[in-house]
Amino acid sequence: MSLRLAAMAEAVLRTGDGRAKAALSLDYAAQWAAARAAGAPLEIGTASPPDRPARPARPDLLDPRDVPRRRPGSPQGRIAMLHAVAHIELNAVDLHWDIIARFTDTPMPLGFYDDWVKSAGEESKHFNLVCDVLEAHGSHYGALPAHAGMWRAAEDTATDLMGRLAVVPMVLEARGLDVTPDMIALFEKAGDAGAVAALRTIYAEEVAHVAYGSKWFHFLCGRHELDPKDNFHDLVRRYFRGPLKPPFNEAKRAEAGLPPDFYWPLTETQGK
Numbered sequence: 001m002s003l004r005l006a007a008m009a010e011a012v013l014r015t016g017d018g019r020a021k022a023a024l025s026l027d028y029a030a031q032w033a034a035a036r037a038a039g040a041p042l043e044i045g046t047a048s049p050p051d052r053p054a055r056p057a058r059p060d061l062l063d064p065r066d067v068p069r070r071r072p073g074s075p076q077g078r079i080a081m082l083h084a085v086a087h088i089e090l091n092a093v094d095l096h097w098d099i100i101a102r103f104t105d106t107p108m109p110l111g112f113y114d115d116w117v118k119s120a121g122e123e124s125k126h127f128n129l130v131c132d133v134l135e136a137h138g139s140h141y142g143a144l145p146a147h148a149g150m151w152r153a154a155e156d157t158a159t160d161l162m163g164r165l166a167v168v169p170m171v172l173e174a175r176g177l178d179v180t181p182d183m184i185a186l187f188e189k190a191g192d193a194g195a196v197a198a199l200r201t202i203y204a205e206e207v208a209h210v211a212y213g214s215k216w217f218h219f220l221c222g223r224h225e226l227d228p229k230d231n232f233h234d235l236v237r238r239y240f241r242g243p244l245k246p247p248f249n250e251a252k253r254a255e256a257g258l259p260p261d262f263y264w265p266l267t268e269t270q271g272k
């Protein structure tokens with residue numbers, strides 16, 4: 001008998017080892033897709049997601065100020081950069097399942113779950129891809145310290161689905177679209193074809209994650225008769241610390257359904 005979707009999400013969140021978390025996530029994403037294709041969607045059910053997801057014993061999680069900085073031009077600097085990307089991708093696996101597990105009180109169309117399950121599967125693949133590259137370089141996820149506090153955005157928006165959509169896909173994942181092209185160029189210059197291929201896959205797939213965020217944010221604004229732009233500004237100012245940082249990848253943001261008048265006004269520091 002198959003689990004309900006929210007229980008699957010909770011099981012992923014409660015799995016600590018990174019590769020095991022990714023494997024379970026991919027398995028559940030495939031089960032959801034197969035049931036949908038067969039015209040017999042799994043039930044959503046309810047769950048009790050942990051406040052913080054289980055994580056492996058390593059990496060050590062440090063305050064961002066204490067994470068050693070390495071020159072991006074050096075081989076060690078590039079390993080550190082890939083390690084940071086692996087950490088972001090593992091966090092993303094949990095973020096995508098958390099939005100499924102945490103907000104089951106809010107009735108949402110099945111398409112909402114389709115989108116987040118698909119992207120949770122993609123985040124799991126991204127984590128595996130970056131781990132493969134690290135391992136090909138003789139390193140691994142857990143070999144270096146990583147940023148603590150990545151779960152902050154999830155905690156801050158644990159009771160506000162629109163806030164979660166505004167801050168996680170529409171601010172944090174959109175930021176990924178801004179910075180990834182420079183990262184790809186850096187690895188191209190270093191002749192690291194494996195890293196370039198992994199980052200290109202990530203870059204191509206993240207556009208849809210931002211788009212899902214924008215789509216469901218607009219859906220909920222419509223349900224509550226709220227102006228999407230004003231509501232986005234209010235929620236980002238409430239839940240996100242500090243201004244958004246240009247330069248923005250305006251072309252990819254547009255592809256993902258994020259117009260400039262959503263993010264440009266948030267580049268100015270305002271009272272939270």
Ligand SMILES: [Fe+2]
Binds near residue numbers: 089092122126202206
């Ligand atoms: Fe990703």
Ligand SMILES: [Fe+2]
Binds near residue numbers: 092119123173
């Ligand atoms: Fe993503």
